[in-house]
Amino acid sequence: MKYNARERCGAMESIAKKIQGLTLSKTEKKIADYILENEDVLGIKTATDLALEIGVSDTSIIRFLRTLGFSGYGEFKRIMSKRMLQQYNTSMLSSEKYIKTREFVDKKNVLVDVVKCAVDNMELTVQNTSIDTIRGIADCLIKSKRKYIFAFRGTACCADYMYRKLIYFLPDVFCCESADSSALERMVDITAGDCVLLYSFPRYSEINYSILELAKEHGAKVIVVTDKVTSPLAVYADYLLTAAINGLGFTNSYVVPMCLSEAILLLVSKHGSKNKNNRATKIDEYLDKHSLY
Structure with a gap:
């Protein structure tokens, strides 16, 4: 065989x-x-x-x-x-x-090896991901009054990407990439009508637990993007996405979490609303005015 x-x-x-x-x-x-x-x-x-x-x-x-x-x-x-x-x-x-x-690590074929590793990660993730979960997350973001996005250290790139794209379509989006008291201070007024989107992979920062506990205590929805269903953070999730992050070097590979984020954003963008179009147009107008490309 x-x-x-x-x-x-x-x-x-x-x-x-x-x-x-x-x-x-x-x-x-x-x-x-x-x-x-x-x-x-x-x-x-x-x-x-x-x-x-x-x-x-x-x-x-x-x-x-x-x-x-x-x-x-x-x-x-x-x-x-x-x-x-x-x-x-x-x-x-x-x-x-x-x-x-x-x-x-083969220096001669490092690019090919990195791409193969990313493809393997994507194949594994696609096998284990339900489109219904992606739809549920998009719907949760659309319906929530305030959206809090958290990720720290290397994982912060995922939160930053999601935040910068999501604000084109939805109001009241907040992003926190600092693993300190400001993370908790920012969400202290969270309510049952809000949601938390947390990206976290090994080794999981301790502050993640406090963030998720606070969200659950106030009745907010919790979306967790992590590496596996047995992650210690998974028990807090109303919506759980797992992403393969195996990398060839000294850090995790965030190609798959970015792809999952893009899929969520596409569904959010397709949700019909005149306000979304007006919002994106207004943002582009001011970015263009100040050459912020």
């Missing part, structure tokens, strides 16, 4: 189960034991490296990997590299990610 692009992220999880179902020779057992005990470094090892460390031939390793369903060592190494990146991206500091990822 060959792994397609959508199955690769979960490939390692099935290896142990496949191995358990095999009757292994002495050589195969040595290879299997090494793979299961050293999965964190497999993404930067060559077949020759493994052969020398295990004490078997390259051919034996490749033959065993094909038994597990891989087309060859090249595919196995690519999948293990991707798994390593995912682990580093969700649990390490930026400085730690930088030190680790520079070992296996």
Whole structure:
């Protein structure tokens, strides 16, 4: 069996189960034991490296990997590299990610690798996202009296993009990108007719919890854009969007959260209203007057 692009992220999880179902020779057992005990470094090892460390031939390793369903060592190494990146991206500091990822980022093909990673993120997100959720979020933003958008540090780019586009169509939109007391001060008067849109990914800032608790206490709707349904912030959400943010470098990739934001904005913009057209026209008029392009 060959792994397609959508199955690769979960490939390692099935290896142990496949191995358990095999009757292994002495050589195969040595290879299997090494793979299961050293999965964190497999993404930067060559077949020759493994052969020398295990004490078997390259051919034996490749033959065993094909038994597990891989087309060859090249595919196995690519999948293990991707798994390593995912682990580093969700649990390490930026400085730690930088030190680790520079070992296996291909300088010659870095652009192709980054694009492939973004495409994989998009495919995974599309599989797990319901259009009804997107519609529900757009409708919530349209109906809410005041819209509060929060995101901090690297994630702030998502809030800034959403804010700068949403104000073209809707009034009373507020954006906060400072993880300090001003975030809570800005929303202290939030009511049941308002909503909060929060972007947050690992590692989640502590202030996020206070923001969401305050919103829930006052009966406001909560929209959370995060990395997975098991995120500790998901329990607060009336509307939950998950976005794959795996990056090749020392930071998260925000391509998918931006795409989700664009989809929401398109639905908001299509919601018929003369006021929306007048609002956008008025903003453009003043921006043009002062050459603020």
